[in-house]
Amino acid sequence: MNATEQHRETDDTMAATKAPTVLEQMGGAKGFVYSTIPVLVFVAANTFLTLPVTIAVSLAAGLALTVFRLVRGEKVAQAIGSVLGVAVAVAIVAFTGSPKDFFVIGIWASAAGFVVTAGSLLARRPVTGVVWNLLHGGKHPWRGDRAVLRAHDVATLAAAVVFGARFVVQQWLYLADATGGLGVARIAMGTPLTVLGALVVIWAFRRTTKRLLPKG
Structure with missing residues (x-):
């Protein structure tokens, strides 16, 4: 192995062991998308649909996101957050009507x-x-x-x-x-x-x- 190849291998090793960024530690771009989708679905549905239908659509979206994350091999505790957070939020909406x-x-x-x-x-x-x-x-x-x-x-x-x-x-x-x-x-x-x-x-x-x- 010549010097150029050794230098390239060293660079590759350093890149592979590079510490994750803050965003990556928080779930990366996927984590941002996962937290954004339920909000977008609720606001969009509320704009065009009745409140009961909005609640149903939001729950369905949260459940679909949970299944998607489980299929991708994520931990159950992490994936279930997609539907749990939505469920609690829409339960409050159903109770208050607002x-x-x-x-x-x-x-x-x-x-x-x-x-x-x-x-x-x-x-x-x-x-x-x-x-x-x-x-x-x-x-x-x-x-x-x-x-x-x-x-x-x-x-x-x-x-x-x-x-x-x-x-x-x-x-x-x-x-x-x-x-x-x-x-x-x-x-x-x-x-x-x-x-x-x-x-x-x-x-x-x-x-x-x-x-x-x-x-x-």
Whole structure:
């Protein structure tokens, strides 16, 4: 094997072992599509069909997506999420009779996320730092390192901004009875914002690991 072939083999090996991106860790483009389809189906059906038919179509779409994912060999726990999330959302819609309530769980989940992240900042115990410490045995004095604490302040603030932005925008659309707008907001503020927030959290985790964990 000559030098050129060895260099090419090394490059191939590095590419094969390259760490997955944040988007890939969250399911990749497929994960984004899987989370988008139920929203698109519900909003489109609600535009042209009666509410009972919209509920039926949404459930059928969620079930079809679950079967498709199972056929592709995905884990049952992952695949069943396609129909479970839709089932809970349309059950609320059926109970209230209001299409906009398809989005109510996500709206209040964002509110809860904001309260937790913002509250941890005010308490000077940023939640991303708490999580990092728990993942590494729970015995590291991470709050005593100013650089680490600052990194987790930034990461937790990023998470709070994501949660807060989702809640404010979607709650405003909810109060305005803008079901279509809620669908657009759910998609636009879903995976894209999550990836951006995750990048900041991963940076804080790596910075903490580098400073606090022994090398070698």
